[in-house]
Amino acid sequence: MPDEFLIAKELHKSFSEIKAVNGVSFSINRGEIFGLLGPNGAGKTTTIRMLATVLQPDSGEVTIGGYSTHQNAPKARSLIGVCPQDLALYEELSAIDNLVFFGRMSGLDGKEAKEQADINLRLMGLEDRAKGKIAKFSGGMKRRINLAVALMGTPEMLFLDEPTVGIDPQSRNSIYEVIENLRDKGMTILYTTHYMEEASRLCKRVAIIDGGQMIAMDTPTALKSQIGDPDKITLEDVFLHYTGRSLRD
Amino acid sequence: MKNLTHIWFIALKDLKLFVTDKTAMFFFVAFPFLFILLFNTMMSGIGAEDERITLHVLTRDDSGTYSQMLLEAYETTEESKLDPDDHSPIIIWLKDIDYATAKQQVEDKTLSGFVAFPKGFSADIETFKNEILAGEKPLHFINLDSQLEVIVDPDNTDQQIALNGVANIIATQMNAMQATMKSTALLADDPTDAINTFFQQLNTGQWAKDLPSVNYQTTIVGDVEAGNPANYVIPGYLVMFTFFAALQGGAQIVQQRQNNTLERMLTSSVSKEAILGGTFLGIFLRGLLQITIFWTLGSLVFNIDLGIAPAAVIIISVLMVLMSSACALMLATLIKTERAADGIATLTALLLAPLGGCWWPLFITPKWMQFIAKITPHAWANNGFNKLMVFGADFSSVVPEMIALLCFAIGFGTIAVLRFRTSSIQ
Structure with a gap:
């Protein structure tokens, strides 16, 4: 019996007339990297925002580590770290100041926050840029700091919303290594991406979402098998098979 | 917490x-x-500016010393100029130029204006005094409202107002003085002595000093x-x-x-x-x-x-x-x-x-x-x-x-x- 760390049941969310998420249900096991794939506007980010308690679903239920995000949001929040798609950093502050600040926000005391900030900067290979202003960092460095901030407070689960978008292969590879390292330590991760190769590399299971609905969910190999020879089919083929080839807004 | x-x-x-x-x-x-x-x-x-207005006066009186005594009393002293609490205008007696020159200066706009005492001012007062001492009812009543002259640059409104004010006050003082002399002559046991005492005061300028002067204050804010x-x-x-x-x-x-x-x-x-x-x-x-x-x-x-x-x-x-x-x-x-x-x-x-x-x-x-x-x-x-x-x-x-x-x-x-x-x- 797998230990389900996150359970989402029948999530619905509309913005005016637009139904962004329409009855999404899934669960993520403890220590698992779960990929959420979908074209632009499919409802991935809205789903993550509801799971991360920043957006209230119209209906449905989410529990994280046994705590309902509706009834016990503070407890659920204490278990998660969020790495948003857009860089949520103070550009005019230094890397260390950003990390320490968000560490304090996640409940660490001053000493703990400083220690964790140093550890996370080393993890990202940015310890020598600790006092540099974020505004002066490259896109890849900012992405790594964005991830480092999500790790402050030692969360048990990470929400990574397209953490490698728009960066060079070196920085991307560095982030993959960090994520694999976290997985090996037992971290539960929800991962959204447009890059199918990184989903294949990192995720134990993936779900494909489109039009606010979950249209497929399984291991990458099982999904490939559903449409052909898994050795010849790529996850991108699976993605296009389920979501179609028409262009999206 | x-x-x-x-x-x-x-x-x-x-x-x-x-x-x-x-x-x-x-x-x-x-x-x-x-x-x-x-x-x-x-x-x-x-x-920081000194807002006190400067006014000029002169006399055309060549018949005696009364106008000169009055001007000496009116003229602003050096001490008064330096007194920050004194808001009365600075009055300068134009001793070195005559009436015609001063008037020309006003026309040339090198002088903003002045008040002139009339010709025969002292002689008129003497006549008035002598008539009272002789027990006559003097008909000659000096009306300085009509005799004092205000010469002023028409573009300078401040000077017009201030000089007219000065002229009015001098006229009022002189008219009051004449009325007092008449009363003194009628009521005193010894009119001659009373009138002489009165003119003694006039000679020392005490009259002008005791009577109210023009107050002029510049308001900067409210x-x-x-x-x-x-x-x-x-x-x-x-x-x-x-x-x-x-x-x-x-x-x-x-x-x-x-x-x-x-x-x-x-x-x-x-x-x-x-x-x-x-x-x-x-x-x-x-x-x-x-x-x-x-x-x-x-x-x-x-x-x-x-x-x-x-x-x-x-x-x-x-x-x-x-x-x-x-x-x-x-x-x-x-x-x-x-x-x-x-x-x-x-x-x-x-x-x-x-x-x-x-x-x-x-x-x-x-x-x-x-x-x-x-x-x-x-x-x-x-x-x-x-x-x-x-x-x-x-x-x-x-x-x-x-x-x-x-x-x-x-x-x-x-x-x-x-x-x-x-x-x-x-």
Whole structure:
């Protein structure tokens, strides 16, 4: 019996007339990297925002580590770290100041926050840029700091919303290594991406979402098998098979 | 307790962002002082000038010494010129030029005007005196209203008014003197002795000194002459720039909402109330920093006078910062994009500043403008500062201003609390 760390049941969310998420249900096991794939506007980010308690679903239920995000949001929040798609950093502050600040926000005391900030900067290979202003960092460095901030407070689960978008292969590879390292330590991760190769590399299971609905969910190999020879089919083929080839807004 | 810790660290972070932002520090701390320096220097010129008007007099009297004695009495002495409390006009007796030359100078606009005693002035008085002493009812009654002459440049209204005033007063004095002499002659047991005593006084100029003279006072601002212009220049710019900086803080909240840092705090176990409290406290602390710098430099560099109730000045300053911070939060809740927030913050600050008396003292503006100004919190703050620092009011006089600022703060704060959100998408 797998230990389900996150359970989402029948999530619905509309913005005016637009139904962004329409009855999404899934669960993520403890220590698992779960990929959420979908074209632009499919409802991935809205789903993550509801799971991360920043957006209230119209209906449905989410529990994280046994705590309902509706009834016990503070407890659920204490278990998660969020790495948003857009860089949520103070550009005019230094890397260390950003990390320490968000560490304090996640409940660490001053000493703990400083220690964790140093550890996370080393993890990202940015310890020598600790006092540099974020505004002066490259896109890849900012992405790594964005991830480092999500790790402050030692969360048990990470929400990574397209953490490698728009960066060079070196920085991307560095982030993959960090994520694999976290997985090996037992971290539960929800991962959204447009890059199918990184989903294949990192995720134990993936779900494909489109039009606010979950249209497929399984291991990458099982999904490939559903449409052909898994050795010849790529996850991108699976993605296009389920979501179609028409262009999206 | 956890909430208070979060509020404190959010506020400290915002304060650090402000202090480390050199551009913000220049625009909201250094720049205002350049403004103050400029306007203080400009306004200092007004107060430093001697506002006493200079009037000229001469006599055409060649028949005696009475007019000369009177002019000696009227003429402004060197001591009087130096007396800062003496607001009477400076009167110069034109001894070295004759009537025709003086008149020509007025026509040439090298002299603004003068009052001339008529020819035969002393002779007329002597005749009058002799007729009384002879027990006659003198028919010859000097009417100086018609004989004193005022020559003045028609373009110089001030001189016209002042010289006519001087002429009227001299005429009134002389007419009063004639009436007194008549009464003395009729009522005294020994009219000759009484009249001689009277003329003795006239000879010494005592008459002119005892009778009222023309008072002339220049009013610079309202009905009170302001000593140090910094006393109203600094509070005005303090109100303007404190409010402006706070609204810019509001725009930064919109920026933080747009770049998801507020949302990130929420997912880091920070309550919405703590985020609201922290952002408010951050703007409030920035404002306190600003007013501390303003008042400290104002005292050290511009020698401002906080009046008889400095505690009231401090309370109004703090209430002004409180109101500005609440207004900034309200702005952040009403506006969606950072660009719009920046524009509206600048526009609001620049519109309310002159309306609320930050660029010029409200007490020199027309009554209708002072009335309209009261829709702005700026006007209440400026009125409070002006009452305390310019008019010397006490603490109780500015309680209405304090209450008004508090009401503005509560109003803005209530809207902010009801509408505050951490995400740009709800």
